[in-house]
Structure formats: structure tokens, C-alpha cells
Amino acid sequence: MGTEDADSDDVRRVLEGDLAAFEGIVRRWQGRLVGLAWRFCRDRTTAEDMAQDAFLKAFRSLAAFRGDAAFSTWLTAIALNTYRSRLRAEGPPLLALDEAQAFGVGGGLEQALDGRQRDERVRHAVLTLPARYREPILMFYFHDMDVAEAARTLGLPEGTLKARLRRGRELLKRRCPESA
Amino acid sequence: MNEDAVDRALRSDTIEPSSGFTLRVMDAVRAEAEVPPPLRFPWGRLGLGVAACAALSAAATWLAPDLGRAWDGVAPRLGVALQLGQAALGVAVALTLARLPRLFVRS
Missing domain, CATH: 1.10.10.10 (Winged helix-like DNA-binding domain superfamily/Winged helix DNA-binding domain)
Structure with a gap:
């Protein structure tokens, strides 16, 4: 089963009430979402926290996923918006003094x-x-x-x-x- | 800075999630799923209310001439109605004052 098929299948199962199916989505996409968050903040703890927020937002919005765009594009756009909001609220990441x-x-x-x-x-x-x-x-x-x-x-x-x-x-x- | 330096620095820039990340996310998802969904805004009731208001406004506009004529008949009797209202209010206040001491005794 391809990634897109697996995602569609998991989305359908989650919407039918099978919460455990969301774990498949998390396992497939956690590397990408944490990696993207890391690029925005350069702190592991913050990156994982931001990625968790993004997964939660995706979970809440799953019913709105129509399949018009690829699931990866939809999920990445949600993550990007989440990271933007977080950075707007908390300010830009602080750089280590020696590197600054x-x-x-x-x-x-x-x-x-x-x-x-x-x-x-x-x-x-x-x-x-x-x-x-x-x-x-x-x-x-x-x-x-x-x-x-x-x-x-x-x-x-x-x-x-x-x-x-x-x-x-x-x-x-x-x-x-x-x-x- | 040449583009190769930027490419090299930014292409390979990633980290792997820690081992417990999936479990933490799923715990948060389960907690989220247990929270009852927020109450939906009662658009249906709002629509009914707005429709009822619109119907009343239309009816009032339509009946306004008739109401004007009816008012001409009611106006002379309004003075009597006001006096009756004042008398009724006076009786109500008197009865309330009469019952007030009993309420204090019970409490």
C-alpha cells in the first residue's frame, strides 16, 4: 500500500471512530513534522512540542480533509500554520550566545x-x-x-x-x- | 556565501523524533477525543427567531392603518385603564407588605 493510500485509509478509519488508526499517520509523518519544526526553532523539545500541536490540529480538522490535495501537502500546510502561530506568539528562537x-x-x-x-x-x-x-x-x-x-x-x-x-x-x- | 554552502547547510538539516514521541502524541489525541465537542451555534433557532421577527414586522406594517383607527377608540379609555392599573399595583404592594412579617418569622 502506498503512503497516500495508507493515509486515506487511516483518515477514513479515524473518521469512522477508530482512534488507533491515527497512530499510523503519526508514525508515517512524525519525522517530517518534527524535522520541519526543528528548522523553524532549532530546539528539540520545542520542535517536538510544535509537531505535537500540529498533529492535534490535524486530528481536529480531519473531517475537513477532502482529498483535493495530497494528504502530505494538507498536513504540511497545517504544520506550517501551527509553527507560524507559535513563533508569532513566542517570538523568534534565541540563538546560542557563541554562535550569535x-x-x-x-x-x-x-x-x-x-x-x-x-x-x-x-x-x-x-x-x-x-x-x-x-x-x-x-x-x-x-x-x-x-x-x-x-x-x-x-x-x-x-x-x-x-x-x-x-x-x-x-x-x-x-x-x-x-x-x- | 555561495549557493552550494546554503544548499549543503539546509538540505541535510533535520532531526529524528525521540522514541516516546508517538506515544505522547497519541495520549494527547486520546485526551482530545474525550473532550466533548463544543456546542454548535443554534443557527436553526436563530433563523426561526429572525423569521418570526420579520413576520411580526410585516404584520405590524400591514396592520398599522387599522391599529391607528383602533387606537382612536381606545385612547379615551386609557385614562381609566391607568387608574385601574395604579389601584391594582397598590393592592399588590399592600398584600406583599402584609405577608412580609410572616416571611421573617418563618426564616
Whole structure:
């Protein structure tokens, strides 16, 4: 059974009253939802908490799932809205002091940073972008650089998404030039 | 920063859920399912109420000329009606005052 078939089957069973069928949905999608939340907050506990909220919202809204879009797109859109609301309410994630200090520090420091630290700095820099550029970048890479799927999840035309990706990358270059 | 650096940093950026995550979510889902659904807004009753108000307004508009004529007949008797109302109110107050001490004795 494919993932879409399994999802449809589980949704039908949950709506018929079989609560345990929702566990199949959680098991299939927990990695994706926790992974997406992690990209937004970079804290494991918060990410799992946010993903749990997203699953609960999906559970409450399950009757509204019509199957017009793929279940994955529907669920990811719910997760994205949940994470947005959470971050709006709680503010942007706090960066660790040493890594925050690394922003804008040039000279010989970057030579001491290994690739992993550099990657982490780029990820933190993405979180400092305005939401209109941050979300397209996060969703683009979350969907393995699939522009169409990222645009569907965000509810944006593909052209708009590409323009925001380009602008977001330009901002990243300005904010984190030493990572080149 | 070149695009390769961004690609490398952001493509592989993920974590695995902890082992108890599924159980925690399912516990929360079961707790959610046990909560009775919120009461639905009584749209049907609201509709009936609005329809009844509309019908009364229409009837009042339609009957207004007749009511005006009827009022001409009632108006002279209204003074008497007011006096009767005041008398009835006075009797009611007197009876209440007469019963008041008994209420205090019982309590």
C-alpha cells in the first residue's frame, strides 16, 4: 500500500471512530513534522512540542480533509500554520550566545570553524530573515528543492516563490558573507 | 556565501523524533477525543427567531392603518385603564407588605 493510500485509509478509519488508526499517520509523518519544526526553532523539545500541536490540529480538522490535495501537502500546510502561530506568539528562537557572536565577525575566526559550524551559522542566519523570505527558503529545502511542492504548501505561485528565494539568498549573503 | 554552502547547510538539516514521541502524541489525541465537542451555534433557532421577527414586522406594517383607527377608540379609555392599573399595583404592594412579617418569622 502506498503512503497516500495508507493515509486515506487511516483518515477514513479515524473518521469512522477508530482512534488507533491515527497512530499510523503519526508514525508515517512524525519525522517530517518534527524535522520541519526543528528548522523553524532549532530546539528539540520545542520542535517536538510544535509537531505535537500540529498533529492535534490535524486530528481536529480531519473531517475537513477532502482529498483535493495530497494528504502530505494538507498536513504540511497545517504544520506550517501551527509553527507560524507559535513563533508569532513566542517570538523568534534565541540563538546560542557563541554562535550569535559569530555573526559579522570576520578575520581569522571563520578559518577556525569547521564545515559543521559554518553550516549551523547559515541555518541560524536563515532564521534571522523576514518571514516572507525565511519560509520559502525553509520549505524549498524541506521539500528537497522541489519548487512546485514548496509553492503548493505555502499557497504561493511558483514565480513568487522563486523571486523570494532569490531575494532571501541575497539577504543571506549580506548577513553571513564570511561563510563563502 | 555561495549557493552550494546554503544548499549543503539546509538540505541535510533535520532531526529524528525521540522514541516516546508517538506515544505522547497519541495520549494527547486520546485526551482530545474525550473532550466533548463544543456546542454548535443554534443557527436553526436563530433563523426561526429572525423569521418570526420579520413576520411580526410585516404584520405590524400591514396592520398599522387599522391599529391607528383602533387606537382612536381606545385612547379615551386609557385614562381609566391607568387608574385601574395604579389601584391594582397598590393592592399588590399592600398584600406583599402584609405577608412580609410572616416571611421573617418563618426564616
